[in-house]
Amino acid sequence: MLGSRTGPRSKRGDRDFINAVVWRVKTGVQWRDLPERFGHWKADYNRFHLWTKTGRWEAIFKALRLDVDELGSLADASVVRAHQDATGGKGGIRSNALGRSRGGFSTKVHAVTTTGGMPLHVALTPGQQHESSMTEELLVHAEGAAFIADTGYDADRIRANVQKLRMKPVIHSNLSRKRALPLDRTLYRLHYRVECFFHDLKRFRAVATRYGKTATSYLAALHVASMLLWLR
Numbered sequence: 001m002l003g004s005r006t007g008p009r010s011k012r013g014d015r016d017f018i019n020a021v022v023w024r025v026k027t028g029v030q031w032r033d034l035p036e037r038f039g040h041w042k043a044d045y046n047r048f049h050l051w052t053k054t055g056r057w058e059a060i061f062k063a064l065r066l067d068v069d070e071l072g073s074l075a076d077a078s079v080v081r082a083h084q085d086a087t088g089g090k091g092g093i094r095s096n097a098l099g100r101s102r103g104g105f106s107t108k109v110h111a112v113t114t115t116g117g118m119p120l121h122v123a124l125t126p127g128q129q130h131e132s133s134m135t136e137e138l139l140v141h142a143e144g145a146a147f148i149a150d151t152g153y154d155a156d157r158i159r160a161n162v163q164k165l166r167m168k169p170v171i172h173s174n175l176s177r178k179r180a181l182p183l184d185r186t187l188y189r190l191h192y193r194v195e196c197f198f199h200d201l202k203r204f205r206a207v208a209t210r211y212g213k214t215a216t217s218y219l220a221a222l223h224v225a226s227m228l229l230w231l232r
Contacts, residue, residue, distance in 0.1 A: 115144070
């Protein structure tokens with residue numbers, strides 16, 4: 001049993017509920033503004049958060065990919081502006097992955113993708129947190145022969161951790177290095193595809209601007225968007 005129901009009981013099945021969630025992630029509207037064809041908004045809202053708590057959205061997203069990319073994985077991060085209504089979540093701003101970067105009040109989305117730019121894992125931090133701080137988590141979900149990333153990930157500890165996984169670090173050397181390290185430029189040319197992933201991800205309005213007060217609800221929106229990218 002996943003948990004007790006709250007709010008009006010939905011008379012519709014899973015398809016209408018998932019369509020409601022997809023429509024909201026695409027449009028970015030408030031739950032109260034869901035069209036009546038999706039049923040009572042409160043029932044959809046409660047069920048969405050129930051599936052979020054039980055990890056169903058992430059499980060569906062992860063289940064949609066069947067093949068392993070033997071070539072390697074791409075890593076990067078992107079800042080997302082947070083709406084003023086995103087404040088007030090339980091636990092405070094920082095615990096809900098909110099902070100202030102050059103772009104203002106924001107969240108940073110970290111991702112590891114296939115070399116084709118398809119999402120393998122997404123994670124959140126406050127907007128000002130450096131992308132390299134999440135490398136260890138991304139590496140858990142990386143696959144293939146190479147780990148491809150830009151200068152933000154150029155650190156000796158990161159290169160060492162990549163090699164421990166028997167992967168080849170294809171990381172552009174930071175200008176602060178006295179001597180640039182060897183770079184497989186053929187593989188590094190694939191890095192633009194993770195940037196294409198973020199471009200596609202931000203076509204979903206509930207992703208392009210963060211409205212969710214909690215990190216878990218916004219992360220669920222990312223999982224739904226990532227799920228739809230796999231289904232595209």
